[in-house]
Amino acid sequence: MGNNPSWLESFYNENILQYFRTLQESPWKMITFIIDVTIVILLLYYAIKVARGSRAWQLIKGIALLVLITILSGALNLKILNSILSGIMNWGVIAILIIFQPELRRGLEQLGTNKLTKFFGIDKDVATKTKEDIYKVVIAASELAKNKTGALIVIERDIEIKDIIQNGVIMNADVSPQLLVNIFEPKTPLHDGAVIISDNKIAAAACVLPLADDKDIAKELGTRHRAAIGISKESDSIVVVVSEETGKISVAKDGTLIADVREDVLKKILISNVVTKRFTVEKKNKKSDKAEKSNI
Secondary structure, rough: OOOOHHHHHHHHHHHHHHHHHHHHHHHHHHHEEEEEEHHHHHHHHHHHHHHOOOOOOHHHHHHHHHHHHHHHHOOOOOHHHHHHHHHHHHHHHHHOOOOOOOOHHHHHHEEEEOHHOOOOOOOOHHHHHHHOOOOOOHHHHHHHHOOOOOOEEEEOOOOOOOHHOOOOOOEEEOOOOOHHHHHHHOOOOOOOOOOEEEEOOOEEEEEEEOOOOOOOOOOOHHHHHHHHHEEEEEEEOEEEEEEEOOOOOOEEEEEEEEOOOOOOHHHHHHHHHHHHHHHHHHHHHHHHHHHHHHHH
Protein backbone atom coordinates (compact mmCIF):
# COMPACT_ATOMS: atom_id res chain seq x y z
CA MET A 1 0.00 0.00 0.00
CA GLY A 2 2.96 2.36 -0.46
CA ASN A 3 5.60 3.81 1.87
CA ASN A 4 3.02 5.66 3.96
CA PRO A 5 0.50 3.08 5.15
CA SER A 6 -3.00 4.36 5.77
CA TRP A 7 -4.57 4.26 9.21
CA LEU A 8 -6.62 1.28 8.04
CA GLU A 9 -3.48 -0.71 7.17
CA SER A 10 -1.85 0.31 10.44
CA PHE A 11 -4.93 -0.72 12.40
CA TYR A 12 -4.99 -4.08 10.58
CA ASN A 13 -1.30 -4.80 11.26
CA GLU A 14 -1.21 -3.60 14.86
CA ASN A 15 -4.53 -4.97 16.04
CA ILE A 16 -6.30 -7.56 13.90
CA LEU A 17 -3.24 -9.38 12.52
CA GLN A 18 -1.50 -9.34 15.89
CA TYR A 19 -4.64 -10.60 17.59
CA PHE A 20 -4.92 -13.64 15.31
CA ARG A 21 -1.23 -14.41 15.78
CA THR A 22 -1.84 -14.48 19.53
CA LEU A 23 -4.81 -16.82 19.03
CA GLN A 24 -2.62 -19.28 17.12
CA GLU A 25 -0.11 -19.36 19.98
CA SER A 26 -2.73 -20.12 22.63
CA PRO A 27 -5.74 -22.43 21.93
CA TRP A 28 -7.46 -21.25 25.11
CA LYS A 29 -7.59 -17.72 23.74
CA MET A 30 -9.46 -19.11 20.72
CA ILE A 31 -12.26 -20.23 23.06
CA THR A 32 -12.46 -16.82 24.71
CA PHE A 33 -12.43 -15.25 21.23
CA ILE A 34 -15.47 -17.32 20.19
CA ILE A 35 -17.28 -16.36 23.41
CA ASP A 36 -16.34 -12.72 22.83
CA VAL A 37 -17.66 -12.71 19.26
CA THR A 38 -20.87 -14.51 20.29
CA ILE A 39 -21.63 -11.94 23.00
CA VAL A 40 -20.99 -9.05 20.60
CA ILE A 41 -23.30 -10.60 17.98
CA LEU A 42 -26.05 -11.09 20.56
CA LEU A 43 -25.70 -7.50 21.77
CA LEU A 44 -25.85 -6.21 18.19
CA TYR A 45 -28.91 -8.37 17.51
CA TYR A 46 -30.67 -7.03 20.62
CA ALA A 47 -29.74 -3.42 19.79
CA ILE A 48 -31.10 -3.77 16.23
CA LYS A 49 -34.25 -5.47 17.50
CA VAL A 50 -34.92 -2.66 19.98
CA ALA A 51 -34.10 0.12 17.51
CA ARG A 52 -35.99 -1.31 14.53
CA GLY A 53 -39.23 0.53 13.90
CA SER A 54 -38.20 3.46 16.10
CA ARG A 55 -36.91 6.85 15.04
CA ALA A 56 -33.38 5.68 15.97
CA TRP A 57 -33.40 3.08 13.16
CA GLN A 58 -32.90 5.67 10.40
CA LEU A 59 -30.04 7.17 12.38
CA ILE A 60 -28.35 3.76 12.75
CA LYS A 61 -28.51 3.21 8.99
CA GLY A 62 -27.01 6.67 8.45
CA ILE A 63 -24.18 5.95 10.91
CA ALA A 64 -23.44 2.62 9.19
CA LEU A 65 -23.17 4.42 5.85
CA LEU A 66 -20.91 7.10 7.37
CA VAL A 67 -18.60 4.44 8.87
CA LEU A 68 -18.42 2.65 5.51
CA ILE A 69 -17.53 5.85 3.65
CA THR A 70 -14.90 6.70 6.30
CA ILE A 71 -13.26 3.27 5.89
CA LEU A 72 -13.30 3.54 2.10
CA SER A 73 -11.84 7.04 2.15
CA GLY A 74 -8.99 5.77 4.35
CA ALA A 75 -8.38 2.75 2.12
CA LEU A 76 -8.33 4.95 -1.00
CA ASN A 77 -6.02 7.44 0.75
CA LEU A 78 -8.50 10.34 0.43
CA LYS A 79 -6.87 12.21 3.28
CA ILE A 80 -8.99 15.38 3.38
CA LEU A 81 -12.32 13.53 3.18
CA ASN A 82 -11.13 10.95 5.70
CA SER A 83 -10.01 13.57 8.23
CA ILE A 84 -13.34 15.42 7.94
CA LEU A 85 -15.39 12.24 8.36
CA SER A 86 -13.22 11.06 11.27
CA GLY A 87 -13.80 14.39 13.03
CA ILE A 88 -17.55 14.13 12.45
CA MET A 89 -17.62 10.63 13.91
CA ASN A 90 -15.68 11.71 17.02
CA TRP A 91 -18.15 14.50 17.81
CA GLY A 92 -21.09 12.45 16.52
CA VAL A 93 -20.92 10.04 19.46
CA ILE A 94 -21.53 12.90 21.90
CA ALA A 95 -24.35 14.27 19.74
CA ILE A 96 -26.06 10.86 19.62
CA LEU A 97 -25.92 10.51 23.41
CA ILE A 98 -27.59 13.91 23.79
CA ILE A 99 -30.23 13.61 21.05
CA PHE A 100 -31.28 10.05 21.78
CA GLN A 101 -31.04 10.15 25.57
CA PRO A 102 -34.69 9.01 26.07
CA GLU A 103 -34.24 5.99 23.74
CA LEU A 104 -30.93 5.01 25.34
CA ARG A 105 -32.44 5.34 28.79
CA ARG A 106 -35.40 3.18 27.86
CA GLY A 107 -33.14 0.55 26.32
CA LEU A 108 -31.02 0.37 29.49
CA GLU A 109 -34.14 0.19 31.64
CA GLN A 110 -35.40 -2.77 29.60
CA LEU A 111 -32.26 -4.70 30.58
CA GLY A 112 -33.67 -4.85 34.09
CA THR A 113 -37.23 -5.78 33.18
CA ASN A 114 -38.96 -9.10 33.67
CA LYS A 115 -39.01 -9.68 29.92
CA LEU A 116 -35.24 -10.03 29.73
CA THR A 117 -34.20 -11.19 33.19
CA LYS A 118 -36.95 -13.69 34.08
CA PHE A 119 -37.33 -16.94 32.22
CA PHE A 120 -40.87 -17.59 33.41
CA GLY A 121 -43.49 -15.22 32.03
CA ILE A 122 -46.85 -14.58 33.66
CA ASP A 123 -49.20 -17.34 34.72
CA LYS A 124 -52.47 -18.02 32.97
CA ASP A 125 -54.58 -16.41 35.70
CA VAL A 126 -52.69 -13.13 35.37
CA ALA A 127 -53.01 -13.25 31.56
CA THR A 128 -56.76 -13.80 31.82
CA LYS A 129 -57.13 -11.01 34.39
CA THR A 130 -55.09 -8.65 32.21
CA LYS A 131 -57.29 -9.41 29.19
CA GLU A 132 -60.42 -8.76 31.25
CA ASP A 133 -58.99 -5.44 32.41
CA ILE A 134 -58.28 -4.46 28.81
CA TYR A 135 -61.91 -5.15 27.89
CA LYS A 136 -62.95 -2.88 30.76
CA VAL A 137 -60.61 -0.12 29.56
CA VAL A 138 -62.04 -0.42 26.04
CA ILE A 139 -65.62 -0.21 27.37
CA ALA A 140 -64.72 2.87 29.43
CA ALA A 141 -62.90 4.54 26.53
CA SER A 142 -65.87 3.95 24.21
CA GLU A 143 -68.29 5.40 26.76
CA LEU A 144 -66.06 8.43 27.32
CA ALA A 145 -65.74 8.93 23.55
CA LYS A 146 -69.53 8.91 23.08
CA ASN A 147 -69.88 11.72 25.63
CA LYS A 148 -66.77 13.56 24.35
CA THR A 149 -65.19 13.35 27.79
CA GLY A 150 -61.41 13.79 27.71
CA ALA A 151 -59.42 10.93 29.19
CA LEU A 152 -55.84 9.68 29.53
CA ILE A 153 -55.29 6.05 30.58
CA VAL A 154 -51.73 4.69 30.91
CA ILE A 155 -51.18 0.92 31.02
CA GLU A 156 -47.80 0.12 32.56
CA ARG A 157 -45.90 -2.78 31.00
CA ASP A 158 -42.33 -3.92 31.83
CA ILE A 159 -40.73 -0.57 32.66
CA GLU A 160 -42.08 0.68 35.99
CA ILE A 161 -43.22 4.30 36.26
CA LYS A 162 -43.44 4.58 40.04
CA ASP A 163 -42.28 8.19 39.97
CA ILE A 164 -45.31 9.09 37.83
CA ILE A 165 -47.65 7.10 40.08
CA GLN A 166 -46.31 8.82 43.20
CA ASN A 167 -47.08 12.30 41.86
CA GLY A 168 -50.78 11.44 41.56
CA VAL A 169 -53.54 10.37 43.93
CA ILE A 170 -52.90 6.77 45.01
CA MET A 171 -55.99 4.54 44.53
CA ASN A 172 -54.94 0.86 44.29
CA ALA A 173 -58.44 -0.03 43.08
CA ASP A 174 -59.73 -2.82 40.85
CA VAL A 175 -60.15 -1.88 37.20
CA SER A 176 -63.77 -1.22 36.27
CA PRO A 177 -65.43 0.74 33.44
CA GLN A 178 -67.67 2.61 35.87
CA LEU A 179 -64.75 3.80 38.00
CA LEU A 180 -62.72 4.92 34.98
CA VAL A 181 -65.69 6.86 33.56
CA ASN A 182 -66.38 8.52 36.93
CA ILE A 183 -62.72 9.52 37.39
CA PHE A 184 -62.75 11.54 34.15
CA GLU A 185 -66.14 13.11 34.75
CA PRO A 186 -65.69 16.89 34.27
CA LYS A 187 -65.43 19.10 37.37
CA THR A 188 -64.58 16.16 39.63
CA PRO A 189 -61.39 16.24 41.76
CA LEU A 190 -59.52 13.56 39.76
CA HIS A 191 -60.58 14.30 36.18
CA ASP A 192 -57.52 16.41 35.33
CA GLY A 193 -54.51 14.21 34.69
CA ALA A 194 -53.82 10.59 33.81
CA VAL A 195 -54.92 7.27 35.30
CA ILE A 196 -52.14 4.70 35.69
CA ILE A 197 -53.00 1.00 35.53
CA SER A 198 -50.25 -1.14 37.04
CA ASP A 199 -50.29 -4.83 38.08
CA ASN A 200 -54.00 -5.17 37.22
CA LYS A 201 -54.92 -2.26 39.49
CA ILE A 202 -55.81 1.39 39.01
CA ALA A 203 -52.67 2.49 40.83
CA ALA A 204 -53.27 6.25 40.76
CA ALA A 205 -55.28 9.05 39.18
CA ALA A 206 -54.62 12.74 38.45
CA CYS A 207 -51.04 11.89 37.50
CA VAL A 208 -48.86 14.43 35.68
CA LEU A 209 -47.09 13.03 32.61
CA PRO A 210 -44.04 14.40 30.79
CA LEU A 211 -45.00 16.29 27.64
CA ALA A 212 -43.44 15.47 24.28
CA ASP A 213 -41.87 18.58 22.77
CA ASP A 214 -40.79 17.19 19.39
CA LYS A 215 -41.09 19.69 16.58
CA ASP A 216 -42.44 17.02 14.24
CA ILE A 217 -45.55 16.50 16.39
CA ALA A 218 -48.64 18.05 14.81
CA LYS A 219 -49.46 21.45 16.29
CA GLU A 220 -53.15 20.65 16.54
CA LEU A 221 -52.50 17.93 19.11
CA GLY A 222 -53.57 18.96 22.59
CA THR A 223 -51.89 18.51 25.97
CA ARG A 224 -53.37 15.04 26.51
CA HIS A 225 -51.95 13.70 23.25
CA ARG A 226 -48.54 15.26 23.90
CA ALA A 227 -48.50 13.77 27.39
CA ALA A 228 -49.43 10.36 25.97
CA ILE A 229 -46.59 10.50 23.44
CA GLY A 230 -44.21 11.78 26.12
CA ILE A 231 -44.73 8.89 28.57
CA SER A 232 -44.72 6.31 25.75
CA LYS A 233 -41.28 7.59 24.72
CA GLU A 234 -39.83 7.49 28.24
CA SER A 235 -41.26 4.04 29.03
CA ASP A 236 -42.85 1.12 27.21
CA SER A 237 -46.33 1.99 28.50
CA ILE A 238 -49.37 1.88 26.21
CA VAL A 239 -51.57 4.97 26.50
CA VAL A 240 -55.24 5.38 25.55
CA VAL A 241 -56.33 8.96 24.84
CA VAL A 242 -59.88 10.24 24.38
CA SER A 243 -60.16 13.68 22.79
CA GLU A 244 -62.46 16.13 24.52
CA GLU A 245 -62.95 18.12 21.31
CA THR A 246 -63.69 15.32 18.83
CA GLY A 247 -64.47 12.30 21.00
CA LYS A 248 -61.97 10.25 18.98
CA ILE A 249 -59.81 7.57 20.60
CA SER A 250 -56.05 7.41 20.00
CA VAL A 251 -53.29 5.09 21.22
CA ALA A 252 -49.71 6.15 22.01
CA LYS A 253 -46.98 3.49 21.74
CA ASP A 254 -43.19 3.79 21.51
CA GLY A 255 -43.39 7.55 20.96
CA THR A 256 -45.90 7.32 18.10
CA LEU A 257 -49.61 8.09 18.03
CA ILE A 258 -52.21 5.88 16.34
CA ALA A 259 -55.09 8.28 15.83
CA ASP A 260 -58.85 7.72 15.53
CA VAL A 261 -59.08 4.00 16.31
CA ARG A 262 -62.35 2.07 16.45
CA GLU A 263 -63.38 0.04 19.48
CA ASP A 264 -62.45 -3.32 17.90
CA VAL A 265 -59.07 -1.98 16.73
CA LEU A 266 -58.35 -0.56 20.19
CA LYS A 267 -59.04 -3.97 21.72
CA LYS A 268 -56.68 -5.71 19.27
CA ILE A 269 -53.88 -3.19 19.83
CA LEU A 270 -54.06 -3.48 23.61
CA ILE A 271 -54.29 -7.28 23.68
CA SER A 272 -51.43 -7.77 21.21
CA ASN A 273 -49.12 -5.36 23.05
CA VAL A 274 -50.06 -5.96 26.69
CA VAL A 275 -51.13 -9.63 26.85
CA THR A 276 -50.02 -11.63 23.80
CA LYS A 277 -46.31 -10.78 23.83
CA ARG A 278 -45.87 -11.64 27.51
CA PHE A 279 -48.09 -14.72 27.43
CA THR A 280 -46.23 -16.11 24.39
CA VAL A 281 -43.02 -16.12 26.45
CA GLU A 282 -44.74 -18.12 29.18
CA LYS A 283 -46.11 -20.71 26.73
CA LYS A 284 -42.69 -21.24 25.19
CA ASN A 285 -41.15 -21.75 28.63
CA LYS A 286 -43.85 -24.23 29.62
CA LYS A 287 -43.32 -26.22 26.42
CA SER A 288 -39.58 -26.40 27.04
CA ASP A 289 -40.20 -27.55 30.65
CA LYS A 290 -42.53 -30.33 29.44
CA ALA A 291 -39.98 -31.43 26.86
CA GLU A 292 -37.27 -31.66 29.53
CA LYS A 293 -39.50 -33.69 31.85
CA SER A 294 -40.44 -36.11 29.06
CA ASN A 295 -36.77 -36.65 28.27
CA ILE A 296 -36.09 -37.47 31.90
